[in-house]
Amino acid sequence: MESDKRGLLRHEQVKLLYDAIPLSILATLINGVVLVAVGWDMVDRMASISWLATLMVISFARLALTFFYRRTRPGLEQTGQWEIYFTIGSIAAGLVWGAAALFQFPEHSMAHQVFVAFIVGGMCAGAITSLSPLSLQLFSFLILALAPLIVRFFMVGSELANMMGEMLLLFLIMISISGLRIHRNIKQNISFRMQSEEQETLILESHLEQQAILDNAPVGIWLVGTDGRYHFVNRTFCDAIGVAEREFLDGTDPGDLLGGGEAARQWLNADRACFEQDGACHSLETLTFADKSEHLLEVTRVNIRDNTGKITGVVGISADITERHQAEERLRILSQAIEQASESIIITDKAGLIEYVNPSFTRITGYTPEEVLGEKPGVIKGAGQSPEDYERIWKTVTAESAWNSTIIACRKNGGLYPALMCIAPIRDENGQISHFVGIQQDMTTNKALEEKFMQAQKMEGIGILVAGIAHEFNNMLAGMTGNLYLAKTEVADVPSVVKHLENVENLSFRAADMIKQLLTFARKGMLVLQPFDFTLCMHAAFQVAREGMPDHISFHTEFCEEKLIVKGDCAQFQQLLINLINNACDAVEGVAEPMVCLRVEAFEADDEFMRNCPEVGDSQFVHMSVSDNGCGISDEEKAHIFEPFYSTKGVGHGTGLGLSMAYGMVQSHHGVIEVESKPGNGSVFHVYLPLLAEENADALGDEDSAVVPGKGEVILVVDDNAAVRRACSSVLKRTGYQVLEAADGFEAIELFTANQDRISLIIMDVVMPGLSGVDAVERIKALSPDVKVIFTTGYDKQEMLNSKLTSDEYPVIFKPFSIVKLSQMIRQQLDV
Incomplete structure (x- = not known):
């Protein structure tokens, strides 16, 4: 290391020598020409010219050497070689100037001799600055240039010459001392400069290393001054924000650089707030990155102070913890999922x-x-x-x-x-x-649900059984009611017979109502729902039920004074109330002070009700309750009371269908039926039905009892049941219509095709083998789009009728139907 420094020092010294040659050559040539010109008449001209020529050759040789030195830019290993070249040149120059004492020294002119001393001394003085970097070259030039002149003055022997010789000797000593001092200063300056450059290199390397560390750190680092401007940002921060470093440092508004918005404003406010605090400031902040994504950063800020303790800026470090936060959030959610x-x-x-x-x-x-x-x-x-x-x-x-x-x-x-x-x-x-x-x-709840599912399957099986017999049973009743009507018209003059026939007719319609309730229980019937006042409906049903109640039972009622409008079948709810009251009367048998209470009121569902009955979506209900103080029902019995054919009464008392049909009917009206009871403490049956917002219900009036006669129009009656078809045809003929009959859908199409100009109306059974009534009407509509149709059905799933025809496109009448109602519907269709 030390030898390298010495070599570098020597290299710099040689470089200074070559750098000074051009100026020294110029001075040499000027002084040489002046010296020759001044002594042109005092010395041998040929010798003077030869001296000057020699001086010029050596000078141009040294100048050429300098040119090649600068061109080749030699390294440390060539320093010694170029030093030798320079030494030879400087010695040659010193010898030429020393030769001036021989060729340019006039013998008889002291003035010219002094002038020669002045020129040579001046060259030696100038050599101090150009040759001082190396002592050998300096002293060799001084001695070779001045020593011959000193000797020549002493050889003259005059007092003045001796004084000149002594002065030149003293001058040689003085400039040698000065040259040595300058040499030392130059050497020291070079050393200092080298040390300074070395320190600068080390500082630069250290700065570059620190910059590389800061730029490659996986965290964002920035420095904000008291002026609110960024004075430093590392590459990580710049790359994340998507802004170049120069934009941060050129005075651009930091808020714009950070993307603006609330997040940028909070970020800058946090920087400013740190000026007011001592110690580190920690926070979690969001910032928009270059890819427009929001990142969560863990930020630490700390203010920095100068030597006087004054705050000069804030240094911030931000670590992107987005992925860690997301991972922690996933772990938190997973943990909460396990906990919950x-x-x-x-x-x-x-x-x-x-x-x-x-x-x-x-x-x-x-x-x-x-x-x-x-x-x-x-x-x-x-x-x-x-x-x-x-x-x-x-x-x-x-x-x-x-x-x-x-x-x-x-x-x-x-x-x-x-x-x-x-x-x-x-x-x-x-x-x-x-x-x-x-x-x-x-699995306790699941087990209960499984049992409910099995119960539902059992109910479904019963529903299928009921649905299977309903159609045929209603067809038979339809045939009976039609023939009863014909019989009444034939014996109209025998009132006693008419009375008996009407009793049979009423029994037929009661049987039809029973089938309708069974279908409702099985949830396979088609309900005709219309708004009605529930309070008035139940009040009328209570009057009927009260007639059949024993006199010793105390009965209390509470009816809401306001109208409670629901949408449903009033007759079915009246039958429901009668069944509940009859059951309550049976329950209080044997009680000392029997009592049955009926209450009808408005009810607003609370959270507990909605949790217990999630299948209902309404919050406003009609609430009807029938309570008694009878024997009560055990928990085991309550689990089965809504099942079909289950009864707590003795043999011969009840069919076991009343509550099961009530349950099915309430369900079909989107309501809820519940029971509260404990053995010995009586029972309360609750019925909840969705309340309509309408204030007025359609009036419940009896239909017009008069049969509307026909005007001779042709009606096509289509039914696969011959008895029903014949009875309907006979009734229509008796009423004043002409009738064509068809046993199925295919025959109906043939008859309509042949007589479509005559046929005014079709009475079409829905369910028939081969081609159903709905499909048959669809084909007939292709022939006559304006055809008028009344559908009849003993039982049909709602979706069968709605699959191809909307429910209000054609009217539907259910078997067994009233002759009065049928005649009215026919007239309404024909008169449109």
């Missing part, structure tokens, strides 16, 4: 010791975490699992397989419950089993 899960979750270590249980574990089993943590799952009571079962489970999960099964589990209090259990291994990052997780689902 309704299933019991246990996590054990590899040895089977419990490390974690969630809150549902305590809720389901009754064990607290303190009782089971650090223990094996065997501490939990079990039922139905033998030690062999546990051994088999352990072998399954340790073989890296999940174990699933339904079990009978046991709570801390000894209660048993069905459960679905899953145990699975948890693997670490190396794929090795580190823990086990057990998830247990309490």
Whole structure:
């Protein structure tokens, strides 16, 4: 290292020597020409010219050497070689100037001799500055140039010459001392400059290293001055924001650089706020990056001070924790999911010791975490699992397989419950089993739902049975009512016979109502819903029911004074009320002070009601309750009272269909029916129906009892039941119409095609073998789009009729139908 420094110093000294040659050559040539010119007449001209020529050759040679030096730019290893070249040149120059004492020294002119001394002395004085970088070259030139002249003056021998010789000798000594001092100063300056350059290099390298560290740091770093401007930003911060460093440092508004908006404003406010605080400021902040995405940053700011303690700026460091925050958020959600899960979750270590249980574990089993943590799952009571079962489970999960099964589990209090259990291994990052997780689902509710589903299937089976017989039964009733009408018209003059026929007719329609209720119970009937005043409807039903109640039963009623409008079938709800009152009367039999209460009121559902009845979407209801102080109903009986053919009454008392039909009817009206009862404390049946916003209901009046006669129009009657078809045809003919009959849809199309100009109306049965009435009408419409049709049905699923025809496109009349109503519907269609 030391030798390298010496070599570099020598290199710089040689460089200074060559840098000074051009100026010294110029001075040499000027002084040489002046010296020759002044002594032109005093010395031998030939010798003088030869001296000058020699001086010029040496000078141009040194100048050429300088040119090649600067052109080749030699390195440290060539320094010695070029130093030798320079030394030879300087010695040659010194010898030429020393030769001036021989060739340019006039013998007889002291003035010219002094002038020669002045010129040579001046060259030596000038050499101090040009040759001082190296002492050898300086002293060799001075001695070679001045020594011959000093000797020549002493050889003259005069007092004045001796004085000149002494002065030149003294001058040689003085300029040698000065040259040595300058040499030392130059050498020292070069050393200082080299040290300074070395320090600058080290500082620059250190700065570049620090800059590289700051730029490549995985965090954003910035410096904000008291003027609110950025004085430093590292590359990480610039790349994240998408703004070049020069834009941060050129005075641009920082708010614009950070994208503007609320996030940028809060960021700058946080920078400013740190000026007012001592110590570090920590915060979590969001900032928009170059890709327009929002990133969460963990920011630390600290103010910096000068030597006087004055705050000069704030340094900020931001770490992007977006991914970490997202990972933590996912872990939090996962943790919360486990904490909030309704299933019991246990996590054990590899040895089977419990490390974690969630809150549902305590809720389901009754064990607290303190009782089971650090223990094996065997501490939990079990039922139905033998030690062999546990051994088999352990072998399954340790073989890296999940174990699933339904079990009978046991709570801390000894209660048993069905459960679905899953145990699975948890693997670490190396794929090795580190823990086990057990998830247990309490299947008590599911078991109840399964039982309800089985009950629903049983109800569905009964519904299918009811639906299967309804169509044929209603067809038979339709045939009966039609023939009864014809019989009444034929014996109209025998009142007693007419009375008996009307009784049979009424029984037929009551039988039809019973079938309608059965269909409603099975939820397979087609309801004709219309708004009505529920209070008035129930008041009328109460009057009927009151007539049949024993006199010893005390009956209380509370009817709401305001109108309560619901949409439904008033007759069905009247039958429902009568059934509930009859059941209440049966329940209070044998009670000392029997009492039955009826209440009708408005009801606004609360949160508890909505939780218990999630299937209803309304909040405003009509609430009807029928209560008694009778024998009550046990919990076991309450689980079955809405099932068909289930009855708590003795044999011969009740069919077991009343409450089941009530349940089906309320359900079909989107309502709720509930029962509250305890043995010995009476019962309360609650019925909730959605309340309409309408204030007025259609008046419930009796239909016009007069048959509307026909005007000879041709009506096509289509029905696959011959008895119904013949009875309907006979009635229509008796009423004043002409009739064509068809036994199925295909025959109806043929008859209509042949007589479409004559046929004014079609009475079409919906359900027929081969081609249904709906499909037959569709084909007939292709022939005559304006055809008029009345559909008849003993039973049909609503969707069968609605699949191709809208419900209001053609009217529908249900079997058995009233002859009066049928005649009115026919007239309405024909008179349109």
